[in-house]
Amino acid sequence: MVRNVAGDMADLDPEDFYLLSGVEQGMRFSEWVRRDKLPDYADLTREEVDYRIDRCLDRELIERKTIQYEGYQLTFEGYDALALRTFAERETIDGVGSPLGLGKEGDVYEAQSFRPLALKYHREGYTNFREVNREREYTADRDHVSWLYTARKAAEREYEAMESLYPDVSVPRPVDHNRHAIVMEKFAGVELSRAKLDPEQAVGVLDLICRELATAHELGWIHADASEHNVAVAESGITIFDWPQAVPVDHENAREFLERDVENLVRYFGRKYPHEVPREADIEGIAAAIADGSFESVRSFGAE
Numbered sequence: 001m002v003r004n005v006a007g008d009m010a011d012l013d014p015e016d017f018y019l020l021s022g023v024e025q026g027m028r029f030s031e032w033v034r035r036d037k038l039p040d041y042a043d044l045t046r047e048e049v050d051y052r053i054d055r056c057l058d059r060e061l062i063e064r065k066t067i068q069y070e071g072y073q074l075t076f077e078g079y080d081a082l083a084l085r086t087f088a089e090r091e092t093i094d095g096v097g098s099p100l101g102l103g104k105e106g107d108v109y110e111a112q113s114f115r116p117l118a119l120k121y122h123r124e125g126y127t128n129f130r131e132v133n134r135e136r137e138y139t140a141d142r143d144h145v146s147w148l149y150t151a152r153k154a155a156e157r158e159y160e161a162m163e164s165l166y167p168d169v170s171v172p173r174p175v176d177h178n179r180h181a182i183v184m185e186k187f188a189g190v191e192l193s194r195a196k197l198d199p200e201q202a203v204g205v206l207d208l209i210c211r212e213l214a215t216a217h218e219l220g221w222i223h224a225d226a227s228e229h230n231v232a233v234a235e236s237g238i239t240i241f242d243w244p245q246a247v248p249v250d251h252e253n254a255r256e257f258l259e260r261d262v263e264n265l266v267r268y269f270g271r272k273y274p275h276e277v278p279r280e281a282d283i284e285g286i287a288a289a290i291a292d293g294s295f296e297s298v299r300s301f302g303a304e
Contacts, residue, residue, distance in 0.1 A: 004099070005059075005080050006109075008081065009081065016052055016056060018042045020074065021082065022042025022043070022044070023062055026038070027074065027146055033072050034070070035049075035069075035071065035072065053072070056078065060075055073146075080121055082179060086179070087183060093112060096109050096111060097109060097110030100186075105154075105244075106242075108121075116185065117183055118183070119183055120181065120183075123151060123180075125151060152180045154244040155177055155182050155244070156177070158246070159177040159182050161243040165216055169216045169219065169240065189236075189239055190234070191228070192228040192268075193268075197273070199275065199276050202269055202276040206266070206298055207298060209231055210262070210290055212238065213261065214293060217291055221248060222251070223243060223257075224257040224260075226240065226261035249291075255291070258290065282301040289301075
């Protein structure tokens, strides 16, 4: 798990951030940044670089390797610190609170501001970089791709999708983003996988989710990773979150992704509420109705 660096921010000097930014700059070209290049990248003297390296190593904001040559790279804590500093300079947030959810591809924290916000750090590629790099299309055209780049592109994709969809689709309201981090409005509800719906509500909630996906499709987006783990259910309605894998509707595999989203959701509801959801629902038919805007209810797509 990546440590929350919010508590370190007050102890860091501007020059510490110059060094972190210099390492970030160098990682555009190589996985490890040579020690002798850091003065130029960070715009610091060699003596100042020596001092700042020690400070950042002590706080685990960078890591060092000495095989073949002395090189440095950011840790996720260091990348978090750079994003947090930008949000603070923009006055987007005043601080970071308790964790809301921690996972292999993202950590979410409460964000302190004049309204309830959430701060999400993308972690794609940090522990399973090669696998993520093969699967995510936004890394496919890069000769040198780092986990840093992968996480940043995931955040950019998610923010772009939410900006396009909000408020017509029930997604978290996007507030700001920088590097691999997104600030969004904190939303109500419990994850669908943990929600306890009355059985007679099941089809209504599934229909509501499908209608939201239909509106998203009309606006040009397919979630491409929809499941019971990224839909929140509250008394006020639902929220569909986690959009980093979203694809435009003109993507060559758009229909396949849409059908997979529908299948994930329908199969989940079918397992949990077998007496409510139509058996052997026509997944392709539901997806087609979502795509052409004619969807009304999954009850129209059950087995005869």
